Amino acid sequence: MEHSRDIADVPGRPSAAGWVSRVNFDPPLIAVSLSRDHHTSRGIDENGTFSLCFPGRNLVEKTDYCGLVSGKDVDKSGVFTTYMGDTGTAPMIEECRFCLELRVNNTMELPGDNVYVGEIVSAFADETMLVKGSPDVKKMDLFFLTMPDNNYWVLGEKIGDAYSVGDALIDK
Numbered sequence: 001m002e003h004s005r006d007i008a009d010v011p012g013r014p015s016a017a018g019w020v021s022r023v024n025f026d027p028p029l030i031a032v033s034l035s036r037d038h039h040t041s042r043g044i045d046e047n048g049t050f051s052l053c054f055p056g057r058n059l060v061e062k063t064d065y066c067g068l069v070s071g072k073d074v075d076k077s078g079v080f081t082t083y084m085g086d087t088g089t090a091p092m093i094e095e096c097r098f099c100l101e102l103r104v105n106n107t108m109e110l111p112g113d114n115v116y117v118g119e120i121v122s123a124f125a126d127e128t129m130l131v132k133g134s135p136d137v138k139k140m141d142l143f144f145l146t147m148p149d150n151n152y153w154v155l156g157e158k159i160g161d162a163y164s165v166g167d168a169l170i171d172k
Contacts, residue, residue, distance in 0.1 A: 020052060028120040029105055033113045039071025044116055047089035048104045053096035056141040057154050062095075064152070086122045097126045097140040 019033040030052065034041045044050045055063045062079050069076065081094040085101040092099040102118025129139045143154045159165075 023117060027105075029117050030100070030102060030120065031115050031117045033110075033115045035112060036109075036114050041114055041116075044104060044114075045107075047087075049087045049090040049102065049121075050104070050116060050118055051085070051090040051092045051099055051101050053093040053099040054140065054142050055093070055096050057143050058141070059095055060143055060152055085124060092124060097129045097142075098135050099124045 021031050023029050023031045032050065032052070034044075040050075066076050066079060077091075080096075082091040083094055084090070085092055085099075087101055087103065090101050092101065100120050101122045101124070103121050104116055105119045106117040108115040108117075125135050129136055131139070137155055138158070141154060143152045145152055
């Protein structure tokens with residue numbers, strides 16, 4: 001994965017997806033669930049690529065707007081400055097502190113939505129948000145959508161190291 005930012009002012013049409021999950025470690029796969037009739041789904045189907053851009057708290061109003069209006073009716077390309085990464089077909093948002101570019105690995109059709117599973121092709125980060133070459137989520141001041149309460153939350157404090165905080169409970 002690349003951890004640098006190579007910004008080119010290339011027009012694109014960003015859109016919003018709220019349901020995102022890591023689904024595999026190696027290769028790194030991430031899934032998004034989108035309604036088939038959304039502009040975003042058409043773009044993914046046509047190009048076989050998509051991006052995930054992680055906004056900071058300072059972008060909550062613009063991000064929410066992109067989720068409120070449809071790309072079928074409104075050109076949202078003026079809301080953010082976009083650039084293209086390695087694939088040349090997945091617009092990413094310059095104002096976001098961390099973006100992933102993905103190539104579709106698999107698509108599952110559900111009754112109303114498509115689940116797109118993408119393999120990470122490249123990663124772009126604002127270098128001021130890196131610590132020892134890795135993204136620092138605390139510095140990024142990321143926010144998340146939770147459901148069913150439909151609220152935005154910022155990432156909280158660290159409460160322990162994964163895969164070790166429970167060591168004391170393991171019989172030795």
